[in-house]
Amino acid sequence: MPELPEVETMVRGLRPALAGRTIQALEVADPLLLDNCDAPTLERSARQAPVSAVNRRGKWVVIELAPPRGIIVIQPRMTGAFFLVDSELARHIRLTLTMQGPGPFARIRYNDPRRLGRICWYPDASAAEAAFARSHGPDALEISSGELAVRLSKTTRPIKPTLLDQKVLAGIGNIYADEILHRAGVHPERSSLALSRAEVDRIHQAIGEVLTAAISAEGSSLDRSYRTVLGTEGSFLELIRVYGRGGRPCLACQTPITRARIAGLTGRSTHYCPSCQPAGPEASPPAQATR
Ligand SMILES: [Zn+2]
Structure with a gap:
């Protein structure tokens, strides 16, 4: 943040x-x-x-x-x-x-x-x-899905820390990475290199959707540190699907959200739905959330 x-x-x-x-x-x-x-x-x-x-x-x-x-x-x-x-x-x-x-x-x-x-x-x-x-890599709101695919294919690191790597693409942090991967139906520990092109396309689309929605909501005020220039709070937390919701039901499938520490990310929690975001290569597209 x-x-x-x-x-x-x-x-x-x-x-x-x-x-x-x-x-x-x-x-x-x-x-x-x-x-x-x-x-x-x-x-x-x-x-x-x-x-x-x-x-x-x-x-x-x-x-x-x-x-x-x-x-x-x-x-x-x-x-x-x-x-x-x-x-x-x-x-x-x-x-x-x-x-x-x-x-x-x-x-x-x-x-x-x-x-x-x-x-x-x-x-x-x-x-x-x-x-x-x-x-820095390209801005997260400007990168094309083709360029994202090329950049992700260069590392076997899990996708979540890769999305947080500002040299891969610039702008994404811990909260929005969790939201993006849930919307895309991709498990945070999947190898970046092993993602299918369809999965990369879904991640690319989710990046645009999540960041655009968050800008419209003027960001997320998790604690006292972030305010707008007028001192008001951002309201994106009202739209959040997984971040900070460990143990609560997934808004798409009701499975409890997992809160975990994953490799490559020290000191930060990762939130995902073990059903919508399968650990292995996907068999079918993810369920749709209610918000
Ligand atoms: Zn789910």
Whole structure:
């Protein structure tokens, strides 16, 4: 957390507050989060800088300043969030943008209780894109099913940790991987290489469906760490089928959902339906869930 839908929700919330406006000042409150730059460089680059665009790449928030001011990238990782409004949760501010002139929000704050997020600066868009490409595969919402099939065929690792590998495809985390595999009817421990093309196509379709639905719901607020820029909770948990539902009946077939630790994933639980997601190669297509 946050995963692609939460970061997309952040970007959509930040865009009207940032894009087309000018930053009056940027203040680094916690240099520990700075990855490839120092506070004076970042503050100097952003001072009086017009913002051309705000976009998402995988789980990165990309703030494009007008050339030659560079690109600011913020990776919220586990507990990072942006706030445009006052919130009782905004007690760990690591960076503040003060905007110039009239506009809906005067200050944009980046909050990060566990300080695991990263803040980077790149001289231009191609440098930022090159840095992304070095550590990430294609965006999960942009990859084609053919390219996904090629990428999955290169590893015998189980499919769940493969979906979480940002170098294979970017944006998917633990919650959405479980939801995607349940919708696709694929057991999380199946070898990526051994999946049939039909199974890969179902995974590809489920990626699009799950991530799109989660963006519409403004993400998932599992705990106090994730909020929208306006301090509200995302509502995707109301639509969730397996994640966090261990022992409760599958919404497609009533079999109790299994909660397990699987190889290749330390410290994170995996949730699946042992009936809808068979451990061996499938004999028939999965049942359809009621939501
Ligand atoms: Zn089931």
